[in-house]
Amino acid sequence: xxxxxxxxxxxxxxxxxxxxxxxxxxxxxxxxxxxxxxxxxxxxxxxxxxxxxxxxxxxxxxxxxxxxxxxxxxxxxxxxxxxxxxxxxxxxxxxxxxxxxxxxxxxxxxxxxxxxxxxxxxxxxxxxxxxxxxxxxxxxxxxxxxxxxxxxxxxxxxxxxxxxxxxxxxxxxxxxxxxxxxxxxxxxxxxxxxxxxxxxxxxxxxxxxxxxxxxxxxxxxxxxxxxxxxxxxxxxxxxxxxxxxxxxxxxxxxxxxxxxxxxxxxxxxxxxxxxxxxxxxxxxxxxxxxxxxxxxxxxxxxxxxxxxxxxxxxxxxxxxxxxxxxxxxxxxxxxxxxxxxxxxxxxxxxxxxxxxxxxxxxxxxxxxxxxxxxxxxxxxxxxxxxxxxxxxxxxxxxxxxxxxxxxxxxxxxxxxxxxxxxxxxxxxxxxxxxxxxxxxxxxxxxxxxxxxxxxxxxxxxxx
Numbered sequence: 001x002x003x004x005x006x007x008x009x010x011x012x013x014x015x016x017x018x019x020x021x022x023x024x025x026x027x028x029x030x031x032x033x034x035x036x037x038x039x040x041x042x043x044x045x046x047x048x049x050x051x052x053x054x055x056x057x058x059x060x061x062x063x064x065x066x067x068x069x070x071x072x073x074x075x076x077x078x079x080x081x082x083x084x085x086x087x088x089x090x091x092x093x094x095x096x097x098x099x100x101x102x103x104x105x106x107x108x109x110x111x112x113x114x115x116x117x118x119x120x121x122x123x124x125x126x127x128x129x130x131x132x133x134x135x136x137x138x139x140x141x142x143x144x145x146x147x148x149x150x151x152x153x154x155x156x157x158x159x160x161x162x163x164x165x166x167x168x169x170x171x172x173x174x175x176x177x178x179x180x181x182x183x184x185x186x187x188x189x190x191x192x193x194x195x196x197x198x199x200x201x202x203x204x205x206x207x208x209x210x211x212x213x214x215x216x217x218x219x220x221x222x223x224x225x226x227x228x229x230x231x232x233x234x235x236x237x238x239x240x241x242x243x244x245x246x247x248x249x250x251x252x253x254x255x256x257x258x259x260x261x262x263x264x265x266x267x268x269x270x271x272x273x274x275x276x277x278x279x280x281x282x283x284x285x286x287x288x289x290x291x292x293x294x295x296x297x298x299x300x301x302x303x304x305x306x307x308x309x310x311x312x313x314x315x316x317x318x319x320x321x322x323x324x325x326x327x328x329x330x331x332x333x334x335x336x337x338x339x340x341x342x343x344x345x346x347x348x349x350x351x352x353x354x355x356x357x358x359x360x361x362x363x364x365x366x367x368x369x370x371x372x373x374x375x376x377x378x379x380x381x382x383x384x385x386x387x388x389x390x391x392x393x394x395x396x397x398x399x400x401x402x403x404x405x406x407x408x409x410x411x412x413x414x415x416x417x418x419x420x421x422x423x424x425x426x427x428x429x430x431x432x433x434x435x436x437x438x439x440x441x442x443x444x445x446x447x448x449x450x451x452x453x454x455x456x457x458x459x460x461x462x463x
Contacts, residue, residue, distance in 0.1 A: 005365070008058040009171060016054035016163055021195050023047040028199035044196065048156050051163020059167070059362070064354075066328045068362020069166035075237025083233055083246035087253045088146045146249070153248030154241070161244040164189055164227070165234045170363040182231055186224025193219060226250065238361060302327075302364035304357060309370045311337075311347035319343040319355065319368055326360040337370040350374040385413035386449055386456040399459035402429070402439040410435040412449050412456065420450040429460045 027043035030036045059067045164185065173181035194216055196202040204215040230243035302323035309317050321327055321343060329339045336353035338346050345355055350372050358365040385396040389409045402408050412419050412435070421431045425445035430438050437447060439462040448457040 002365075002367070004063065008062050011062060012054045012058045012163070012167065015057055016051045017192060019053070020047040020050040020192060023050070024195040025199065028196055031200055040200075045156055049159030051168075052159040055163045055167040063356075064332045065330060065356055065358050065365060066362070067162075067166070068328070068358055068360060069162050070234070070238045070240045070361060073239060073241055075239045075242050079233055079236050079242055080245065083242050084150055084249055085146055087246065087249040091253050146252075150245055150249040150252055153251045154244045155248075157247035157251065158240065158244040160189075161230065161234075161240055161247055165231055165243050166240045167362070169227075169231050169234070170361065174363065182228045183224055185231070186227035187220045189227055190216075190220030190223035193223075302357065302359060302366045304366045304368050307368050309345060309355075309368060310373065311345070311370060312373050313347055313350065313375055315347045317345050319345060319357070321357050321366065323364065324359045328358045328360065330356050330358070332356070336372050345370060347372040384415060384449070384451060384454055384456045386447075386458055387411050387413060396456070397458050399461060401461040401463060402437070404439050404441060404462060406439050408437045408439075410437055410447065410449070412451065415451045417451050422448045422450070423460070424448070428462050 023043050024047055027040045027047075030043070031040040055067060055069070059065050168188070169181065169185050172185050175181070176184060193202060197204070197215060197219065198212055201212075203219060204211070206212070208215065226247075230246055233246055234240065234243045236242075300323040302321065305320040305322075306317075309319075311317060319339070329341060329343060331337055331339050331353050332355075333351065333353040334348070336348050336351040337355060338348065339355050343357070345368075347370070352372070353370045355368045355370055356365055357367075385394060387393070387395055387397055387410070388400060389411060391397065393411075393413055396413075400408060410421075410431075419435065421433060421435050423429055423431045423437070423445055424447075425443065426440070428439075428441055428443040428445040429447070430440060431447060435449070437460060439460075442462050444459060444461050446457055447460050448455055
């Protein structure tokens with residue numbers, strides 16, 4: 001990353017964490033002080049969009065680059081299905097395994113439901129008021145979690161996914177490698193939740209063994225596992241909507257209280273699978289030509305053949321990029337210089353602009369500084385006069401005569417610039433670069449002297 005991109009990365013964390021933590025603290029105070037659960041949930045929902053807002057601030061405002069997140073809906077169907085239904089499938093399998101090992105933990109009395117609803121009444125009374133049994137509650141909630149809930153939750157999860165997976169993870173993996181980048185990204189994501197965990201007992205409550213430190217640590221492990229899965233889905237599809245759907249599905253399935261006891265087991269199983277198979281999917285043969293797959297990540301650094309261009313107004317130059325084919329071109333000031341999709345730069349008004357080329361996924365970029373010069377004032381037009389050396393200076397002739405075989409030295413008055421000499425018919429007379437005319441054969445032709453955009457001429461008569 002360039003120095004400015006590193007500054008932008010720091011600005012991203014400052015905004016994503018600073019604003020979100022303020023919202024989390026304020027929401028927690030409303031819940032603790034006023035018991036306002038509605039405002040609490042609303043502010044937490046708003047805080048989920050802070051990573052997206054931070055990404056837009058850095059990419060569009062600070063760096064003047066396209067987001068490169070992957071807004072286009074694409075990817076193979078199997079990854080969409082895995083994102084939508086995978087959390088529920090893994091949860092069921094993990095629950096079966098967990099309760100097979102610990103059958104005494106299986107609780108269908110509804111005591112866990114009492115806790116979920118504030119613990120102010122016994123299980124029987126609560127089930128009666130809700131009009132459901134424990135089993136039917138789990139079934140109904142589970143059906144919602146795999147149908148409607150992921151679609152709704154996806155739009156809220158998109159705020160986090162655009163920041164964590166779309167912007168943060170590609171840069172962490174570039175800097176620290178695949179595994180270390182995913183581990184660090186998971187820890188960062190987990191720490192982002194710490195204020196509401198400390199203040200309101202988010203996810204784990206406040207009364208458990210090792211509270212609150214153990215809960216903070218375990219949550220970072222959970223986020224590492226989730227981050228690995230969601231990042232894998234994003235790598236496979238190049239579409240930010242896919243990990244957003246999976247994120248929304250996990251949020252939906254987590255509403256079932258019993259699932260919270262086995263979620264760590266689920267995520268551990270997911271983590272093992274992703275770590276074993278996550279790096280091999282890009283070599284798979286496409287099985288659905290109707291779905292567009294993203295281009296593979298560039299194997300060489302993104303570079304431009306020039307880092308500086310000095311142009312005059314209206315001049316053009318073409319920049320050549322290496323390291324990727326699917327790129328986006330932008331100009332920091334289109335009044336000074338514009339660039340098209342092929343890298344053709346056109347100079348505008350005098351000034352300086354930066355042309356930036358970015359890969360489609362936003363992981364790499366390169367830049368070229370374009371300097372458009374202020375045009376020099378045109379020199380005043382000179383009054384030219386054509387004469388021979390036999391005439392006085394300032395006397396302009398319209399024709400002269402010469403005999404076959406003779407020579408005449410011509411001069412141009414009124415200029416010190418280089419003169420271009422031409423003669424219309426070289427069979428009658430010739431002229432060299434210094435204005436020496438040689439008569440060749442009888443006849444009449446025209447001698448012309450050109451200085452810049454001006455010219456003077458006369459007839460040459462050979463007899």
